[in-house]
Amino acid sequence: MGYASDAMGDAANFWVRQDEARRGTRRMVVLFLLGVIATILIVFFITGWFIGSFDPRILALVCIIVGGGIAIATLTKVFELSRQGGKTIALAMGGRLVAPAPVDPDERKLRNVVEEMAIASGVPVPEIYLLDQERSINAFAAGYTPEDAVIGVTRGAVQLLNREELQGVIAHEFSHILNGDMKLNIRLISLIFGLMFLTVIGRIMLYSRPTTTSGSSTDNDKIRGSTTMFFLGLMMIVVGWCSVLFGKIIQASISRRREHLADASAVQFTRNPLGLASALKKIGAHSAHSYIQSPEAEEAAHLFFANGLSTWLGNIFATHPPLVERIKLLDSDFDGDFKKSLATASVKKQPAVIKKEKEKDKERPDLRRGMGLAAAAILAGGYETTGQAQDLLETLPEEVRRLSADPLGGIVLVCGILLDENDAVAEVQYKRVVGTYGESVGRDVLTAAGDLRDMSRSQKLALVTLCVPALRGMSAAQFESFNKVIYDLIVADNRVDLFEYCVLKNVEHHLTRYFQPKPRREGKETASALVSEIVLVLSILARAEGAAENEARAAFAKGIAAVLGNEKAELLPLDKCTFKALDNALENINSRAAQAAKTALLEACQTVVASTNDQVTPDEEDLVRAVALAIK
Structure with a gap:
């Protein structure tokens, strides 16, 4: 197995x-x-x-x-x-920053795959560096946190790996980012x-x-x-x-x-073990294998996708398991012959398989699997599968892709996403945008709102994440103005819905923490020490779709059992389930809860959603996303 x-x-x-x-x-x-x-x-x-x-x-x-x-x-x-x-x-290894819109087909393929993984895992798109002088097949993730992480890929990898193989390699590197392996x-x-x-x-x-x-x-x-x-x-x-x-x-x-x-x-993320296995087989068959020529490779050997150094000391100092061992866990039929396996096997999927996987992507998502790389790091906060992320990028208008790579363009897109369908509310929002950024930007926001109107809510939230690297190019003063505008757009109709709340959490997690960093300590408390906070979160989730009282109670009880065991708790009345209370609860959980307690809470969220109806609704999806972002 x-x-x-x-x-x-x-x-x-x-x-x-x-x-x-x-x-x-x-x-x-x-x-x-x-x-x-x-x-x-x-x-x-x-x-x-x-x-x-x-x-x-x-x-x-x-x-x-x-x-x-x-x-x-x-x-x-x-x-x-x-x-x-x-x-x-990355620079010490001889890396070159890949442009937001590269002309080279291999670099375009690489950027698309990295962006898909970022959207699917709910993290900002990391900077991508290409190691032009390295002809071997390898990649690495480096940085202290997901916020300053970068992805480095050798020229050999982008030239010799097909899209599915490269997707497996990049998914592996994103797992390192989200699992805290770099730290x-x-x-x-x-x-x-x-x-x-x-x-x-x-x-x-x-x-x-x-x-x-x-x-x-x-x-x-x-x-x-x-x-x-x-x-x-x-x-x-x-x-x-x-x-x-x-x-x-x-x-x-x-x-x-x-x-x-x-x-x-x-x-678990790509649902395609043969893609990753084929990449490893190509490393075994390639004359340069995965070895890195840079003199800096020794200190960074543990960061790579595969062994970056050749060592005569054998496995005792090897930073990676043997290739054959890794491949057999992915492809049990592998016999150890790299060249023969590449000659007789192909990881290219048949049209029928592709169609079946597309249909699976449209089915009710498994929140543990769909939490992006939640299987690798539960707190990723994304919901899209890689197939859905790829579809999103392919259907984005070229102008939207261009705007997402520029700070002002990112501001235009986020404001456009928040523009209300009600004309009266939209007029108030438009005037607020014009008051800060001028009429030219205001017109761009109206155009963007039209281009984005047919997008689903999850796609719009994914687009916000896609804009994060560009938005981080703002100055601190520009971010402060942007933050105020976003808040004013959200409260223009004197209410905050779940989608808007999730946008706020996205901005808070990816941008506020970046521009206004605060010291963070790892929580130590168990779920049993945070009963009131957990009860509130699960109560709001159980009532998210206006379920009948008996259905909400049943779903809530299952969620409580999943996270607190035999602890007795009552479903909170609707008037107690406010966003202000939710904010306070999530802040307490984020600062006090241990990793295991956070994981258990998100598992309980899945249990509640699975118990309320047959389909994950946009409101439920948005709420669990907000919880994941807030306690990440």
Whole structure:
């Protein structure tokens, strides 16, 4: 049984594997930290053996010097790497920024695939860098957060992979972005850098030996002290390097686990395991494989889609699982012969299969699967499948695509999306736009509103996400004006509907946090500590479509059972289900809840929606999207 069977079967099996992979990663991180503690103890015993005393005060001194040194070096490296962002890494690797509307067909294919994945996963389109000098097949995601992430792809990948194969590779990289793998890697790199502090101490001890000028007893004492210092320094260097090697082994093991998870996530997302498998087969058959020529490749090896370095040390330091192992989980019939498999197999889908998948895209979506890369990171906040995202981009007018790549154009599109169908309300909104941006922009907004009128609500929200990178090109003052205009357009009719609320949450999540960043701490509380907030969210969702009281109560009860177990709770009356109350509840959940509690809440949201009717309605879709964005 591999990823392919799970993708075609019960999605819950995937969630079990995802949880197991995360637990495995946590175990490895704990092992890493235990190694650091063991290093401190080894240094203590070496020091005690040399000086002939194991006084606890010496242990305290060792902990302060060694532990403090490792901590300072680690934090310094974290700060340095987190400030660099993905762009710095991509440029160091020789990457070139791909234009918003490239002329080259391969670059156009790449941009389209990345934009589809971004829309489908509910995240802003990352900057795309092409490694022109690299003829191998590889790709990477780099950055500290989804907001500063970039995607890098080799020239060999865009030339040699077909659309489905490239889609599988990019889905794999988006999984890394949404799963927090980039942040984890930065922390591991920094810990390894911190361990090298021991070698620094060792070198200081080696070079601080006192010199002697005569054969006096004092000089003899100095010689003995010098010898002790020399061997102690040498031992420090040896222990330091052994610790670094141990750390690299642990890092490689963690990286291999995350690669398996990213492969599984990509399959769950694209529903096409053979596309990803074929990309891996092409790597195995290609003369350059996945190896990167850039001298910066060694430090960034763990970021790549496949092994970026050739190593004689075998799998112990390999940052990726063996190609054959990865392929067999995707294609159980693979026999290990790369060239033969490429000659006899094709991942190009037949028209009947394409038609069937298009029909599936129109069916009632599985919210866990349709949450974009929710299978890889539950808090993605998107609903579109890759097929739906592709359809959206293909049907967008060229003028709309052009506007979405420009800050002012993005403002025009978002304002156009919010323009009311009621003429009286639209007139008020038009005057508000003209008052800030002038009549020319006002006319563009009216034109855009006409072009977008036939779009579904989910397509319009996807378009807002597509505009985010361009809108981030505004100045802080321009964003403040834009934010006020958006709010005024929404309240022009003295009410806020679910669609408008979701637009607000989209702007808040992707833009307000970008222009007005605030320190964020990971929540620690379980769902049982947030009962009142969860009750409110599920009550609003159960009543979103005006279901009969008994149906709403039944759906609410199932949702509560999914997230709180046997906890007793009552469906709130309609007058308590307000957007103001929802905002407060989501803010509390976002700041206080642990990741597991957030995941459980979104699972409960799916349970409620599945219990209220046979189809996911636009209101339900918008509300769950807003919840996902607010607690991401």
